[in-house]
Structures are given as structure tokens and as C-alpha cells.
Amino acid sequence: MDSTRTQTVTDTEPDFPWGRAPYPVLVADAAGVLVRLNDAAQVLLPAARPGSRLADLVPAWLAEADQAVRLAGPRSTPSRIPASGAIGTRRFEAHASTRDDGMVAWWLVDDTDRQLTREALHMERERTAFLAKASSALLSSLNLARCMDITAQLAAENLADAALAIAPARDRWLPVVSCVRGGTPTAGKEAISPDDVPGLGEALRGFPPVPSRWIDPSLAPPWMIPEGFGPIKAMVITPLPGHGVPAGALVLLRKEGSAAFTEEEEVFARLFAARSGAAMSAARLYAEQTAITDVLMRELLPPALHHVAGVHYAGGYRPSADHERIGGDFYDVHPATQQGDPTLVTLGDVCGKGLEAAVLTGKIRSTLHALLPLADDHQRMLTLLNAALLDSHHTRFATLVLASVVRDGHRVQVRLTSAGHPKPLIIRTDGTVEEADTRGTLVGVLPEVRARTTTVTLAPGESCVLYTDGITEAKGGPLGDTLFGEQRLVRALSGCAGMPAEGIVEHVQMLVSQWLGNRRHDDMAVVTISAPRTHHLNAVDGRTRGRYTS
Amino acid sequence: MNPSTPPRTLGHPHIRELTDQLWNAVATADEYLATDVVLRALDDGVDPETVLLDVIAAVQGTVGEEWAANRISVAQEHAATAINERAVTALALHPAARTTPHRGRITVACVDGEWHALPARLVAEVLKLRGWQVDYLGAQVPAHHLISHLHTTKADAVALSSSIATRLPTAHAAVTACQAIGLPVLVGGAAFGPNGRYAHLLGAQAWAPDARGAADRLAQGPLPRPQMDHQPVDDLPHLADQEYTLVVRNNHALVRAVLLALEDAFPAMRAYDDIQRERTAEDLAHIVDFLATALYLGDEDLFTWFIAWTAEILQARGVPARSLPPALDLFARELKDFPRARRILRRGVETLTTDSSTTAGTPA
Numbered sequence: 001m002d003s004t005r006t007q008t009v010t011d012t013e014p015d016f017p018w019g020r021a022p023y024p025v026l027v028a029d030a031a032g033v034l035v036r037l038n039d040a041a042q043v044l045l046p047a048a049r050p051g052s053r054l055a056d057l058v059p060a061w062l063a064e065a066d067q068a069v070r071l072a073g074p075r076s077t078p079s080r081i082p083a084s085g086a087i088g089t090r091r092f093e094a095h096a097s098t099r100d101d102g103m104v105a106w107w108l109v110d111d112t113d114r115q116l117t118r119e120a121l122h123m124e125r126e127r128t129a130f131l132a133k134a135s136s137a138l139l140s141s142l143n144l145a146r147c148m149d150i151t152a153q154l155a156a157e158n159l160a161d162a163a164l165a166i167a168p169a170r171d172r173w174l175p176v177v178s179c180v181r182g183g184t185p186t187a188g189k190e191a192i193s194p195d196d197v198p199g200l201g202e203a204l205r206g207f208p209p210v211p212s213r214w215i216d217p218s219l220a221p222p223w224m225i226p227e228g229f230g231p232i233k234a235m236v237i238t239p240l241p242g243h244g245v246p247a248g249a250l251v252l253l254r255k256e257g258s259a260a261f262t263e264e265e266e267v268f269a270r271l272f273a274a275r276s277g278a279a280m281s282a283a284r285l286y287a288e289q290t291a292i293t294d295v296l297m298r299e300l301l302p303p304a305l306h307h308v309a310g311v312h313y314a315g316g317y318r319p320s321a322d323h324e325r326i327g328g329d330f331y332d333v334h335p336a337t338q339q340g341d342p343t344l345v346t347l348g349d350v351c352g353k354g355l356e357a358a359v360l361t362g363k364i365r366s367t368l369h370a371l372l373p374l375a376d377d378h379q380r381m382l383t384l385l386n387a388a389l390l391d392s393h394h395t396r397f398a399t400l401v402l403a404s405v406v407r408d409g410h411r412v413q414v415r416l417t418s419a420g421h422p423k424p425l426i427i428r429t430d431g432t433v434e435e436a437d438t439r440g441t442l443v444g445v446l447p448e449v450r451a452r453t454t455t456v457t458l459a460p461g462e463s464c465v466l467y468t469d470g471i472t473e474a475k476g477g478p479l480g481d482t483l484f485g486e487q488r489l490v491r492a493l494s495g496c497a498g499m500p501a502e503g504i505v506e507h508v509q510m511l512v513s514q515w516l517g518n519r520r521h522d523d524m525a526v527v528t529i530s531a532p533r534t535h536h537l538n539a540v541d542g543r544t545r546g547r548y549t550s
Numbered sequence: 551m552n553p554s555t556p557p558r559t560l561g562h563p564h565i566r567e568l569t570d571q572l573w574n575a576v577a578t579a580d581e582y583l584a585t586d587v588v589l590r591a592l593d594d595g596v597d598p599e600t601v602l603l604d605v606i607a608a609v610q611g612t613v614g615e616e617w618a619a620n621r622i623s624v625a626q627e628h629a630a631t632a633i634n635e636r637a638v639t640a641l642a643l644h645p646a647a648r649t650t651p652h653r654g655r656i657t658v659a660c661v662d663g664e665w666h667a668l669p670a671r672l673v674a675e676v677l678k679l680r681g682w683q684v685d686y687l688g689a690q691v692p693a694h695h696l697i698s699h700l701h702t703t704k705a706d707a708v709a710l711s712s713s714i715a716t717r718l719p720t721a722h723a724a725v726t727a728c729q730a731i732g733l734p735v736l737v738g739g740a741a742f743g744p745n746g747r748y749a750h751l752l753g754a755q756a757w758a759p760d761a762r763g764a765a766d767r768l769a770q771g772p773l774p775r776p777q778m779d780h781q782p783v784d785d786l787p788h789l790a791d792q793e794y795t796l797v798v799r800n801n802h803a804l805v806r807a808v809l810l811a812l813e814d815a816f817p818a819m820r821a822y823d824d825i826q827r828e829r830t831a832e833d834l835a836h837i838v839d840f841l842a843t844a845l846y847l848g849d850e851d852l853f854t855w856f857i858a859w860t861a862e863i864l865q866a867r868g869v870p871a872r873s874l875p876p877a878l879d880l881f882a883r884e885l886k887d888f889p890r891a892r893r894i895l896r897r898g899v900e901t902l903t904t905d906s907s908t909t910a911g912t913p914a
Contacts (some may be wrong), residue, residue, distance in 0.1 A: 143702070500633065
């Protein structure tokens with residue numbers, strides 16, 4: 001209000017000492033007729049003259065406040081929130097004081113700057129809240145498609161009437177997610193060259209850094225305009241910075257009738273783009289890493305087992321760390337190359353756990369695979385594997401079981417050799433559980449391995465269970481500190497007579513898992529070799545539910 | 551095994567015949583016959599969804615009933631379930647079940663520690679039949695695996711299954727983890743209580759009573775998006791008293807203390823062999839699990855329901871339930887600084903002493 005303060009004083013009277021007061025002052029009598037006004041008021045309302053009606057001079061909000069003050073009378077307490085509004089280009093708060101004779105003096109306090117500050121603060125708060133919300137939404141996902149959805153939707157809700165998130169091209173297809181305000185994001189892909197749209201090619205390359213680019217709406221290709229959107233007023237393409245990885249571009253569209261983008265809005269859009277670009281490039285890196293891990297892991301994952309040459313196999317594996325999928329236990333079923341030859345089943349445990357152990361299981365598994373032509377001679381296989389392990393730079397050792405399985409009529413012959421490994425268990429039809437009589441030294445430590453081989457015959461419905469010590473050494477139970485142990489395993493298996501191979505594996509896994517609760521454990525593997533129950537047997541046997549309900 | 555009431559086969563005589571045939575195959579552990587029954591039904595033009603839900607699911611319900619009534623063992627229940635699983639696999643490969651995905655993508659999984667995969671499997675197969683692209687992750691899925699799977703696929707929603715109520719805290723962790731990455735969650739299974747009351751409590755976007763209900767709900771339209779600024783702890787303010795945390799942390803010490811005290815109170819227990827002693831300890835551990843879950847949910851009814859059910863199960867196995875009330879009293883004695891836990895245990899004792907059906911035949 002510097003301008004009013006420097007005004008010359010035209011009227012100073014003893015009963016009106018506010019002629020030079022820096023704030024506009026207006027005094028009106030009981031009838032609402034303006035009696036006095038000071039210099040500042042005169043500058044603000046150049047047309048005001050004493051004798052005019054106040055209501056005709058001032059804006060409606062002040063006239064209403066004047067009316068309200070007069071109705072309330074002189075003794076009333078002034079309202080806590082003063083009336084406020086615009087006069088000309090500035091905003092004022094109006095404070096009234098009423099005399100007993102009905103004279104009302106209005107003090108007008110200029111609060112334009114405060115109002116502007118308040119508005120700016122409000123806008124900043126909203127923007128910060130939006131950026132915080134955007135960050136938490138974007139940070140929570142490591143999925144590129146979902147990050148694009150979030151980007152398009154947030155931009156459409158907060159920055160424009162519609163938005164497109166565009167990722168760098170994959171095989172000539174440009175992944176595009178578009179979203180209209182109030183709608184849901186829709187994903188698609190466009191077979192176009194990004195360079196056909198001005199600014200898009202540069203934005204998608206991610207380097208060199210380019211500013212946002214205003215695009216003449218008439219140049220927008222039809223695929224960029226959402227269905228039913230109508231003519232475009234303004235369009236801007238902002239790069240999504242990916243920090244070394246091209247992340248994509250954000251296209252903002254405003255409808256005919258909306259305001260154009262301001263400089264400030266464009267700067268703000270860039271702040272948002274920085275966040276969404278970082279999230280999208282992180283998601284892209286994660287997807288690439290996952291793809292690499294999946295390929296490398298594929299060879300180390302335990303195989304899915306099924307029927308081979310008239311024998312049923314099932315396997316189950318639980319690595320020591322629940323967040324990993326591989327570990328130091330392994331198993332394989334190698335079908336014979338010649339019909340009638342035995343299938344070789346291997347199950348083993350490498351000392352140690354985690355990824356390093358898993359890498360060694362991979363080596364052992366490929367060595368055993370290479371030794372398949374010698375599968376008839378378990379002792380020789382173990383000797384060669386032992387030599388290979390002693391030669392390698394790994395200091396780890398392993399225990400394993402070899403099983404050569406061949407179907408013989410309705411029966412199945414299994415030749416078993418254990419090298420330092422828990423003895424396989426055989427479930428007979430009557431529920432008896434036998435230990436296979438095989439033992440030997442572990443591989444990878446001593447210059448020589450010795451092992452005794454045994455042969456067991458499985459009648460239809462009988463199974464041979466190979467397992468690693470992670471099962472029997474599982475610590476837990478109701479008191480928390482008991483080993484699951486072989487006895488408990490034998491007891492569980494004796495209830496599994498006649499069960500299908502998968503059923504046995506799942507049953508053992510479930511019991512051990514319940515035994516463990518949430519406690520830590522070692523890698524655990526189980527493989528079941530089952531002689532199928534034949535149709536013939538069922539028909540003759542004629543077992544019905546009576547067997548179970550008795 | 552979950553003690554939920556299995557679905558009944560109603561109406562259609564042909565369906566009842568199929569159900570009987572499949573039950574016979576399952577009860578005799580004859581997987582060939584089981585797959586034959588299913589494949590023949592499909593060849594005869596029976597709708598695959600009907601075979602899944604009105605035949606296979608109904609038989610699975612009977613398996614659960616037979617177990618609860620002590621007519622089959624846990625291992626037999628497992629064998630029966632394995633054969634039912636095979637029947638589902640056979641069905642999924644039949645040309646009648648072949649569908650081209652034309653809807654969105656759904657991830658179906660069981661929560662960690664949940665071994666009953668069949669209900670989730672049925673949901674997965676029904677959704678496939680109804681044209682969804684389904685990622686079925688199977689039983690016992692640690693939240694870590696579930697979340698990394700969701701990061702690498704773009705599912706529209708997650709369907710989580712849990713049949714055992716004691717897995718609800720774990721289920722809650724999985725639900726909130728999915729929601730944190732912006733995915734809505736539909737839950738189902740006996741764990742979520744009558745009318746899915748715990749589903750709502752734990753903040754799931756939707757609950758379905760069975761596979762058909764899940765498919766119908768998803769067909770109605772997309773599930774609401776989770777609120778990103780929602781804090782899971784706001785749903786369970788009672789957790790602030792730490793009773794849940796402390797009971798879970800000390801569960802083994804609790805079981806041990808009560809087991810010893812029970813031996814003092816019931817000298818006959820000293821003659822128990824190792825297996826009997828272990829069974830008793832397991833029963834006590836179960837009580838602690840349910841007590842902890844009731845503390846987590848802030849729901850006493852869950853515990854009283856469990857106690858009534860345990861009494862029934864014990865009775866079916868010819869075990870007197872008379873040691874249950876003293877066991878609950880002993881737990882209350884151990885947990886003297888835990889007002890919520892004590893109140894829950896007291897309600898448990900009241901259930902046993904007022905419910906005549908459980909006390910009948912158990913000379914106290």
C-alpha cells in the first residue's frame with residue numbers, strides 16, 4: 001500500500017484522525033450513508049464521495065457485511081472471522097466498529113499477499129502430497145506394465161485430461177498405456193516408429209537429455225488420442241529419465257476448453273516424470289535380472305517327475321531358505337536309452353546350502369549324466385564321480401543314493417547303492433517299512449569310495465522312498481526342540497501303504513513342514529519309486545470303502 | 551484337515567452316480583478308475599465345471615468328513631486327495647475343458663503353511679474354464695515367492711486360499727503384501743470363518759464361499775483397488791497389547807509347562823508312551839496356536855469354536871475330552887499377565903462345561 005501512504009492529506013479533522021492512516025477507512029452513518037473516508041480509501045474507491053450510499057460504492061461482499069453489522073447492533077461481539085473479498089485487483093479483510101449512535105467505521109486490511117501465499121502453500125502441499133503418493137505407488141511395484149499403468153493414471157488424474165505412458169520399443173512394437181481422467185488405464189501396442197512423432201524418438205532414447213516438448217496438437221497421430229476424447233487443446237511430451245536405461249516417455253493431453261499448460265505445470269510434470277522414470281527403469285532392470293536368473297536356474301531346479309517305463313516316480317524339494325528355489329539337495333530320473341534297460345534314479349546332498357551348494361549339485365548332476373552309459377555298475381560310477389570331485393577346486397563333499405529301476409512283469413526291481421547317505425526305505429503292502437541294506441562312504445573326500453549294493457523287489461502298490469537328512473534332522477515338534485528322526489518317518493510311511501507316489505511325497509513333506517512350524521531347516525528332498533497297482537489286482541481284490549470304514 | 555462342512559451333491563441323479571463312482575475309486579486309492587470316471591463323464595458331455603465342483607469337490611468333502619469321523623487316517627486322507635488331484639489334472643487336459651483366455655489374469659495360491667491345495671486348484675481350474683488366464687502357484691506359497699511372482703507377471707487380482715484358521719496371521723501378511731504392490735485380493739477357504747468374517751477383518755477386497763462364488767465375483771467386474779495409504783495395523787488395534795506376539799514367542803515353553811502340570815494333575819498320564827505323550831503335546835500346541843490366532847484376530851468365538859470341534863474330534867477317536875478344561879485352566883495360570891488370553895481361555899472352558907453334546911460320554 002505504498003502508493004496510498006504517499007498521498008497528500010486533503011482533510012484532517014480532530015474527530016477524524018485517520019486521514020493518513022495506511023489502511024483504507026470508511027465511516028457511514030446509521031442510515032448507511034458514507035460520512036467520511038480517508039486518503040487510502042479514496043485511492044481504493046476513487047468514485048466514493050461523502051453523502052453517497054455505502055452499499056452503492058463497495059462490492060457486494062462488503063455491503064452484505066455492513067448490513068449484517070447494522071442488524072446485529074453495537075453491543076454484539078464482532079464475528080471472529082472477518083468478512084473478506086476483492087476490491088479491484090486486491091483482496092481485503094474488513095473490520096467494523098460500531099458506535100452507539102449507529103455510526104459504523106470500516107477498516108480495510110489488505111491481505112492480498114497473505115492470500116497469495118496461502119494459495120501457493122496450498123498448491124505446494126497438494127503437489128508434495130501428489131508426489132509422495134506417486135512415489136509410494138511407483139516404488140511398491142517392480143513390474144514394468146504396472147508402473148506404466150500407475151504413471152498414466154496418476155498423470156491423467158493430476159496433470160492433464162489424458163495421459164500416455166510409452167515404453168521404448170520391443171520388437172518394433174511400442175508399448176503404450178493410455179488413461180483418460182476418471183477412467184482406467186488401457187494397455188496396447190503400436191506398430192509405429194517413434195521418430196514419426198516430433199519429440200517422441202528423442203524422449204524414448206533417453207540420451208541426450210531433452211526438455212519437454214510442446215507439440216502442435218494438429219500433429220498428434222490418431223493412436224495418441226484416446227477414443228471419444230475430442231479435439232486437443234494442448235499436448236506435451238516429457239521424457240521419463242531412466243538413468244542409463246531408456247525408461248520411456250509421458251504424453252500429456254488437454255482437451256479443448258481446458259487451460260493450456262503453464263511453464264510451472266510443465267516443470268512439475270518433469271518432477272513426476274523423474275519419479276516414474278526411475279520406477280520404470282528399476283522395473284525393467286528387475287525383469288531383465290529375473291529373466292537371467294530363471295534361465296540359469298532352470299538347469300538347477302529339481303525336475304518334474306512322472307511315469308517312466310511302467311514305474312511311477314514322484315519328487316518333492318524344499319530348499320533351506322524359503323526365498324530360494326534351489327539348494328544343496330538334488331535328484332534326477334534318467335530314463336534308459338534302450339528299452340528294457342534300467343532307469344537310473346539319483347538323489348543326493350551336497351555339504352552346505354544355498355546358491356553355492358546348488359552350483360555344485362549342478363556339476364554333480366551333469367557328471368552323473370555323463371556317466372549314464374556306466375549306470376549298470378554303481379561302484380564304478382561312484383569311483384569316477386569321486387575322482388571328478390577330488391579334482392575340482394571345490395572342497396565340498398556329497399552323499400548320494402543310486403537306484404537302477406526296472407519293471408519285471410507286475411513287479412519292479414530296484415538296485416540301490418548308498419554312498420554315505422541315509423538308507424532308502426521300502427513300504428510293503430502290509431504297511432511294514434524296511435531299510436534297504438546298502439551302505440558306503442561319501443564322495444569327494446577319500447581317494448577311494450566303497451559301497452555295498454542291494455536289490456529290492458517291489459510288488460504292485462509298494463514303494464521305495466529316497467530322502468535326504470534334512471527330513472530326519474528337521475527340528476521342531478510341539479516342544480520345539482525334537483528331531484523328526486527316522487523312527488517318526490518310518491511310522492509315517494507305514495501309514496502310506498498302497499498310496500500313489502505323489503501322495504507319499506506330499507504326505508512326508510506335509511508332516512515335516514508341520515513338525516517344523518516356522519523354524520529354520522536344512523534342504524529337504526524326497527523321491528518315491530512306486531510299482532503301480534494294476535487294474536487286474538484291483539478287480540480281483542475288490543477292495544471297497546469297507547476297508548477304510550472298518 | 552479342515553473341519554468345514556463339505557458341499558453336498560444335490561439334484562441330478564447322474565451327478566450322484568458319478569460322485570459315488572468317484573468316491574469308490576478314491577476310497578480304494580484307484581487312480582486309474584478315478585480318472586476314468588472323470589474322463590467318461592466329460593466324454594458323455596457333462597459340463598467340466600459341474601464335474602469339478604459337484605463331483606470332485608463333493609467327494610473331497612466326504613473325504614474330510616470321513617477323516618473327522620475317524621473312519622480314515624491322515625495318510626488315507628492324503629492318498630484320497632492325491633487321487634482327486636490326479637482326476638483334476640486329467641479333467642484339465644480333456645478337450646472339453648480347453649478354453650482360450652479372453653478375460654484378465656489371476657494368480658491363485660495357498661498361503662504359506664497351507665497344505666490343502668485342492669480348493670485352490672479347483673478355483674484355478676474353474677477360472678480357466680471361465681476364460682481367465684490363471685497362474686496357479688500351488689500349496690504352501692511363501693509370501694516372498696508370491697510377491698516376486700506378482701512382480702514378474704501382470705495379474706489383475708490375487709486369489710488366496712487358506713483352510714486352517716491358524717494360518718490367518720500368515721494369510722494377513724500375504725494379503726497386505728499383495729495390496730502393497732497395488733493388487734486387490736480375493737480370499738476363500740474355511741479359515742476365513744463363517745460368511746468370511748475374517749476376510750473382512752483382514753482387509754481382503756473380496757471373499758468367496760467356494761470356487762463358483764470366486765468365479766462369479768470376479769466375473770462381476772474388477773475388484774476395488776487397495777488403498778495405498780492404508781496401514782494394516784489399523785485393522786487390528788488390539789495387537790498393541792503384545793499378547794499375540796508374546797504367546798507366539800513362548801509357545802513351546804507354554805506347552806512344556808502345561809504338559810508337566812497335566813502329568814501332576816492326571817497321574818495316569820505318566821504311564822503314557824512317547825507317542826501318546828507327543829500326541830498330547832501336539833494337542834496342547836494346537837490349543838496355543840488357536841489361542842494365538844484368536845488373540846491376533848481379537849475374536850473369542852474362533853477359540854470356542856475350535857475347542858468344541860476338538861472335543862468332537864477327540865470323542866470320535868475315543869479319547870475322553872475331560873482333560874481339556876484342566877488344560878485350559880493351566881494355560882490361564884501360565885498366562886496370568888495376559889487379560890485377553892485369560893478371557894479367551896475362560897470362554898473355552900465355559901464352552902466345554904455348558905455344551906452337553908461334548909460332555910456326554912466323557913465321564914469327568
